[in-house]
Amino acid sequence: MQPAESAMTRRRWIAERWDEATAAITGAQAEHFARVLRGQPGMEADVVTGGKVFHAEVVAVSTAEVRFNLLAEIEADPALPITLVLSVFKFDRMEWAIEKAVELGVAEIAPVIARRTEKHLALTAEKRAERWRRIAHEAAQQSRRSDEPVIHAPVPLSERLRAEAHATRLVLAEQERTTTLRTALDAALTASGADMPAIELAIGPEGGWAPDEEALFDANGWTAVSLGPRILRAETATIAALSVTAAMLE
Numbered sequence: 001m002q003p004a005e006s007a008m009t010r011r012r013w014i015a016e017r018w019d020e021a022t023a024a025i026t027g028a029q030a031e032h033f034a035r036v037l038r039g040q041p042g043m044e045a046d047v048v049t050g051g052k053v054f055h056a057e058v059v060a061v062s063t064a065e066v067r068f069n070l071l072a073e074i075e076a077d078p079a080l081p082i083t084l085v086l087s088v089f090k091f092d093r094m095e096w097a098i099e100k101a102v103e104l105g106v107a108e109i110a111p112v113i114a115r116r117t118e119k120h121l122a123l124t125a126e127k128r129a130e131r132w133r134r135i136a137h138e139a140a141q142q143s144r145r146s147d148e149p150v151i152h153a154p155v156p157l158s159e160r161l162r163a164e165a166h167a168t169r170l171v172l173a174e175q176e177r178t179t180t181l182r183t184a185l186d187a188a189l190t191a192s193g194a195d196m197p198a199i200e201l202a203i204g205p206e207g208g209w210a211p212d213e214e215a216l217f218d219a220n221g222w223t224a225v226s227l228g229p230r231i232l233r234a235e236t237a238t239i240a241a242l243s244v245t246a247a248m249l250e
């Protein structure tokens, strides 16, 4: 058996068939596992069987069916390994974006002061963090999550970018024309094999990213990605980026 990975990174499969000791995925899921992920017996995964989640081991792989042994039931953890680096922008719209991000399963939100964050918002962001945490707590309850996301204290963007991260880091850039978010996520999924890749998504303020910020992202290994040719509001880009990422990770 492969070394035990942390539950957070193991890919999760919703079983089509199961009993108390085994489970199976069939059809397109099995084909994806076998062909795209080149899944092998011995790999570990989380398997969801009717509301429960199990740490499981692959015992047989074909393009028609993948069978698992259910090893141990684990805590259902609906958060996705997604961290949202969110530039501070107009508070009412930003608070709405935080609530939607929680519903969409984000694990952490790191508010950052970007160069074009309006000055008065930057000055009061620290005090607003408690309100953002309350909004996140209520949204986590309303969306029936069994956990609530971490809302970090607001810091300057440069400080956040210096923080060590082991995730695939994608900066949503309205000027980007070649790499789409989907392409970058496809690459991350292929590279992560049967595990679920951790993803960080950065969203700029109403004024967009400043040129020196784009250079800073690049210098810190972030990939600029596009959500298409239209210019979205920060809150729209937040929902779109999280929805695309969640759909591709789940």
Ligand code: SAH
Binding pocket: 171, 172, 173, 174, 175, 202, 203, 204, 205, 206, 207, 208, 209, 225, 226, 227, 228, 229, 230, 231, 232, 233, 234, 237
């Ligand atoms: N003031 C800028 C728009 C900033 S929109 C302008 O008018 O050009 C705020 C943030 O939303 C951007 O910094 C980016 O992170 C994100 N965003 C908006 N549209 C996007 C797109 N088409 N692709 C990727 N990110 C986008």
